[in-house]
Amino acid sequence: MVFDVRRLDIYRKVPKDLTQPTYTGAVVSIICCVFMLFLFLSELKGFIATEIVNELYVDDPDKNSGGKIDVSLNISLPNLHCDLVGLDIQDEMGRHEVGHIDNSMKVPLNHGYGCRFEGEFTINKVPGNFHVSTHSATAQPQSPDMTHLIHKLAFGEKLQVQNVQGAFNALGGADRLSSNPLASHDYILKIVPTVYEDLSGKQRFSYQYTVANKEYVAYNNITYYNQPVNMSSLSLSRPCRST
Structure with missing residues (x-):
């Protein structure tokens, strides 16, 4: 008898005919998707945003101005x-x-x-x-x-x-x-x-x-x-x- 390696699968799929959708599950799923989209857009905005940096010089930075x-x-x-x-x-x-x-x-x-x-x-x-x-x-x-x-x-x-x-x-x-x-x-x-x-x-x-x-x-x-x-x-x- 041949050993079936699939017996070691701990992430087994539940047959579709044995599952039942619920309103609670739908609400939780929608909230999770919206939250993940918000996080993605926030990180994207922070990545592409222009950063203004202020620095103080102790010398005239325009060397070509001729005074x-x-x-x-x-x-x-x-x-x-x-x-x-x-x-x-x-x-x-x-x-x-x-x-x-x-x-x-x-x-x-x-x-x-x-x-x-x-x-x-x-x-x-x-x-x-x-x-x-x-x-x-x-x-x-x-x-x-x-x-x-x-x-x-x-x-x-x-x-x-x-x-x-x-x-x-x-x-x-x-x-x-x-x-x-x-x-x-x-x-x-x-x-x-x-x-x-x-x-x-x-x-x-x-x-x-x-x-x-x-x-x-x-x-x-x-x-x-x-x-x-x-x-x-x-x-x-x-x-x-x-x-």
Whole structure:
């Protein structure tokens, strides 16, 4: 007589005609399948999700910048004629430009009584300031009205990436239209480099900044003090004074 090895099977099948489905078994089966599907989708979402990692550098990460920072400025002065509006730049390296006009545009507002100034320029990575004023005008007005609305002030490359939080345009939307028309406005900026690297390894170099401002009645201008972080020691440099 031949020995049947199937006798050793401990996972024997029950004949189908001896089984009986129940509502309880169906409910348990459905719950288990839904739970397993939920676990699978959760793990899949976690696997394909993009992770944003923040790191702090103690050196300027953009080695190809040449010691320069790109600036993009867009501001409206609804009560100051475009012939009077100018951009001045100065810093501790001896740069002093009055009426900087490269890569800039003036758009008349309020039937020519106001002006919208848009400009792109570079500043050195040293303490300094740039300001919108009437210094470059041929004839100085008696009482220029410097009330304004800042649409954009940003540094470095433009980041068109969703879900990236940061103070890349901290002054965007700053409204000084109800300020004293005879007042000057100073904005003290502390600029910090920011690197965004996507999944392909491509890097974009931008800058975030914090701002403090003061308003006072004096010779009229709008000054932005560049107060960058000293990247070798992470200490704050003092800004130079406006003229």
